[in-house]
Amino acid sequence: MTAIAYRAEILAVPEDPLRAGAEAIRHHPDGLLVVEDGIVAACGDHADLAGRFANVPTERLAGILVPGFVDTHIHYPQTERIASHGEQLLQWLDRHIFPAEAAFADRAHADAIAAFFLDELLRNGTTTALVYPTVHPQSVDALFEAALARGMRIVSGKVLMDLGPADLRDTVAGGRADSEALVARWRGRGRLGYAVTPRFALTSTDAQLEDAGRLVAAHPDVLMHTHLAENRGEIAAVAARFPHAADYLDVYDRFGLVGDRSVFAHCVHLDARARNRMAAAGAGIAFCATSNMFLGSGLFDLAATDAAGIKIGIGTDVGAGTSFSILHTLGEAYKVCQLRGQVLDPFRALYLATAGGARTLNLGDRIGGLRPGQEADFVLLDPAATPLLARRTAGASIADTLFALQILGDDRAVAATYVAGRRALSPSRSAACR
Missing domain, CATH: 3.20.20.140 (Metal-dependent hydrolases)
Structure with missing residues (x-):
């Protein structure tokens, strides 16, 4: 198996908060996402998972990692x-x-x-x-x-x-x-x-x-x-x-x-x-x-x-x-x-x-929650992608940061996109598309 780990702030909401409440929210300020052959092997706090996956190459990502x-x-x-x-x-x-x-x-x-x-x-x-x-x-x-x-x-x-x-x-x-x-x-x-x-x-x-x-x-x-x-x-x-x-x-x-x-x-x-x-x-x-x-x-x-x-x-x-x-x-x-x-x-x-x-889309078992066994599609969001976003989110809570990204964000706030664990979009490619 080919494995890679990504260390970042991680946020996922695999269940509907309307019904599951705050328990639906999975927020790891210092998180680790482990991917094996395009599938999520583990996702959680870095402190809890680092020892188990010590031999897996780890890439540090700056931003908030969310499901695709x-x-x-x-x-x-x-x-x-x-x-x-x-x-x-x-x-x-x-x-x-x-x-x-x-x-x-x-x-x-x-x-x-x-x-x-x-x-x-x-x-x-x-x-x-x-x-x-x-x-x-x-x-x-x-x-x-x-x-x-x-x-x-x-x-x-x-x-x-x-x-x-x-x-x-x-x-x-x-x-x-x-x-x-x-x-x-x-x-x-x-x-x-x-x-x-x-x-x-x-x-x-x-x-x-x-x-x-x-x-x-x-x-x-x-x-x-x-x-x-x-x-x-x-x-x-x-x-x-x-x-x-x-x-x-x-x-x-x-x-x-x-x-x-x-x-x-x-x-x-x-x-x-x-x-x-x-x-x-x-x-x-x-x-x-x-x-x-x-x-x-x-x-x-x-x-x-x-x-x-x-x-x-x-x-x-x-x-x-x-x-x-x-x-x-x-x-x-x-x-x-x-x-x-x-x-x-x-x-x-x-x-x-x-x-x-x-x-x-009847795909809830395959994507959407960064759960083990799901396909590793995810996005790295940059809360400082624009000067206004950077000023608005400096020192903000995760809820305020997420809301600011939804109100002020667009393609500029997407630092990278990963499909089945593979980086599909780089900043240079993003710039070339504009």
């Missing part, structure tokens, strides 16, 4: 359309997004964007992501090949979309055949996972939604990833098309798409019935604070979601989302909660961005 960030909803083909001005969801899709996604019929274009996208994730400390590609199967191949080369844990799957623009439309049979071929081609390779991905209810016929449900049922190791109750205009259009459904969630439920492997992005406008059904099914939600505000969709109700007991992770939702940075997104999530009269403390926020996101 988990992005539970993001669109890689929308990378170049981030910060595109204009209107709300349905109009924004027609004006900016559908034309951009049509370009992914070209494999070379997909390769170039996939490489940039994944490097941008790593530069921001994101080591795992649930990613939308496009309707084109080659867009999935491009993303998975680039992720495999970087050793990242990426979950994705061809968009199913037999309604909408002609150059982004598939068929029920073609979408199923492409999806089955992609599952067969990529299953079990590296740290990749597949997600059946109907774009949303309005872009698939009933026949395709029904077939998507059959596809999920046929492959018990895949996720189901789509959008739900994001924007009032979208919700009205769904209600008009599906007048017999109890609500937007019920549309998906009727086609077998609501279960413990389902991840729904946004969920801004849900009622108690839908929340209770999601909780009973074991489905998860991606809280996308920046995109919900950018498109004027609304303010996510974290407290009601918590009360229902639904799994929650954080999604940047680039390109409607306005930053690849999970730190920045947590800052916006805090503001959303403030506007609702709710509280998001910094330790709970870190949980949602790491172990909570892992649990939402």
Whole structure:
């Protein structure tokens, strides 16, 4: 076995503080993380572990070592359309997004964007992501090949979309055949996972939604990833098309798409019935604070979601989302909660961005908590990355420092990113990407 140890201040929140309280927080001011062949062998106080691992080479790291960030909803083909001005969801899709996604019929274009996208994730400390590609199967191949080369844990799957623009439309049979071929081609390779991905209810016929449900049922190791109750205009259009459904969630439920492997992005406008059904099914939600505000969709109700007991992770939702940075997104999530009269403390926020996101993607046993046996994805945060951060965090408690990083931090606060114990991002590479 190849082993290496990292000595640093270590912080992880492997359990939800909302339910486990302060016991959920694992803070080691002088900690040791031991990695063997990409897996966490031990994590704890240096004083407790140093003797046991005295023969393991040890690297001293300056900063706060936290688990790698988990992005539970993001669109890689929308990378170049981030910060595109204009209107709300349905109009924004027609004006900016559908034309951009049509370009992914070209494999070379997909390769170039996939490489940039994944490097941008790593530069921001994101080591795992649930990613939308496009309707084109080659867009999935491009993303998975680039992720495999970087050793990242990426979950994705061809968009199913037999309604909408002609150059982004598939068929029920073609979408199923492409999806089955992609599952067969990529299953079990590296740290990749597949997600059946109907774009949303309005872009698939009933026949395709029904077939998507059959596809999920046929492959018990895949996720189901789509959008739900994001924007009032979208919700009205769904209600008009599906007048017999109890609500937007019920549309998906009727086609077998609501279960413990389902991840729904946004969920801004849900009622108690839908929340209770999601909780009973074991489905998860991606809280996308920046995109919900950018498109004027609304303010996510974290407290009601918590009360229902639904799994929650954080999604940047680039390109409607306005930053690849999970730190920045947590800052916006805090503001959303403030506007609702709710509280998001910094330790709970870190949980949602790491172990909570892992649990939402059904990966809680593999990543997110720096627990022995988990994959060693982690990020080194620099509380002095900018003059303002340095002044704000000088002499601060760990809670104040973490909160300052979430409110004032961005990619500059990520000193290094490690994937399966290997340094994936260096300061020189970070500078070159800017």
